[in-house]
Amino acid sequence: MSIAKIKFSGKQLEEEVKVDMASGTVEHGGLSYELKKLSLGAPISGTIYGTLLNYSGVVEAMESTFYELPYNKPPQGPVLYIKPINTVIGYGVPIPLPEDVSELEVGAALGVVMGKSATRVREDQALDYVAGYTVVNDVSIPHSSVYRPAIKQKARDGFCPVGPWVIDKDAVTDPNALEISVFVNGELRQQNTTANLIRPVSRLISEITDFMTLQSGDVLLVGVPECAPLVKAGDHIRIEISGVGSLENQVVHEQY
C-alpha cells in the first residue's frame, strides 16, 4: 500500500488515502473501495506546465529538421507550454473530441507535483521540492510544426486528464526509471520509460526554476514519448505508469 492524495467528487479538499495499485483499491477512513467505482476529480490545483521534445526518441525523429527553417538550430533550453485550467479533468471523465477533428493524440506524461515553492533550485536538491507524482494525459490535436505555441491543438476543454491520485514521493524510488504503457481499448499501443528523458526530472526542475518559480501544487509534465497513439470517439484510454498509477478516460464527441 502506498500513501496518495485523492480528490473525491463533492469534496473541496484533497484527502490522504492508501492505495494498492495491483488490485486497484483505495483505503479511506478504514474502508476499502474499488477505484473504478469512485467518482474522482483531478487531484491537483496548481498551474500545469508541459515539456516538449524531452524524449530521446522524439528528438531523434525530428533532429534532421532542427537546422532547417523555421527552426534553424536545435533547442537549447527546455521547450515548455501551459495546459490551462479549462483542460483539466479527472479520472474517468470523458475527453471531448472537437467537431472539426477526427483523431486525438494521447500524451502519456509523468506529472511531477511540486510540494513547495521552487526558485533557482540546484539539481542535487530538486527532488526535495517534489510532493509526489501523478499520471497525466496531455491530449493534443496532432500537429507537426512546433514553431508556434500550439494553443489551438493543446488547450481545448478536457484535454488534460489527471489522476487518479498523486502518489507520495516516497513511494517512487527513481522517477527516471518508470515504465509507461498506453492501452487503447485494452490493446497495448505504446511503451516507453522515463529513462529515455533527455532532461531527467531533477535537471528539468533546476533549469526551469532558473527563470520561473514553480509554486507548491504546480505540476510539471516531463514530456510525451514518441509514437503517441491516435484515438477516436468511443476509444477507451488507459495510461499506466509503474508505481504511480493508471489513468483511464474515454473519448466522446463534444456536445455543444
Add this chain to the structure above:
Amino acid sequence: MKRARVAYAGAIHHAVESNGQIKLADGRIVAEQEVVWLPPVKPRTVFALGLNYADHAKELSFHAPSEPLVFLKGPNTFVGHRAQTRRPRDVAFMHYECELVVVIGRQARKVKRENAYDYIAGYTVANDYAIRDYLENYYRPNLRVKNRDTCTPIGPWLVDKDDIADPMNLTLRTYVNGKLTQQGSTKDMIFDIPFLIEYLSSFMTLHEGDMILTGTPEGAVNTAVGDEVVTEIEGIGRLVNKIVGDEAFIMTGNE
C-alpha cells in the same frame, strides 16, 4: 469604476478609486503610496498576443500573421503596479511592451464577434517584457522569454467596460525615465478585441477573470537596470515599473 487589489495593513483588499485615492472595501481611504499594488485580477488563464500590430511585426522583421499568434502565461510572471522586474546581468536586449488587457466577465464559448463585448468585464494595462537573447524557434515565443518571474507588470486598475467608450481607439504610450519611447493606438491591432474573443471561444471555454494581453505597437527599445518604465493607456491607467539587477536577488554571478 476603477477597481484594484492591494495589500494594506497586513491584509489583501479589494478597493476602488475615490477622488484620486484608494477606498478599501471596508470603507478605509488610503493614499496610493501606502499600499502594495497587486495585479487587479488574480491571474489564472492568461493569453497574450504576439505580432498583433502591423508596425511592431515589421519592426521584428515578421510578416503580419494570418491567424492570431497566441501564447499563455503562468501566474508566476505577474507583478502589480510599482513593482520591480529583474533584468539578468548576462542579457543584451530586454524590451518592454505596452499592452491593453481585456478581462473576461463571464463564461464564453462560441461567441460571435457582434456579441463579444457582452463577455468583457473591463480593461487594464500590462507591460509584457521580453528578453530577446532567450528567443528560440520552438513554441516561439518560448516561456524563457515570456514567462519569467516578475516580467509581466499589470495594473494599476481594472477599469469597468462601460467606462471606456471605444477600446479600439486608445493611445498607448511608454516612457523610459520620463522620455516617450513608444506610442501607438489600439485602432492598429491586426486582430481586434471582438475577433480575439470569437477566435479563442471558438475552440475553448473562456472563464470570468481570464485575461487577454492584446499585443504591442512598434517602439520597443532596450532597457537597463535602474530604469523606470511607465506604460500608459488613455483612460485605463498608468503602470509604473522599475528594473532591478541580479543584486536584488543576492545573485553574485559566481553561482
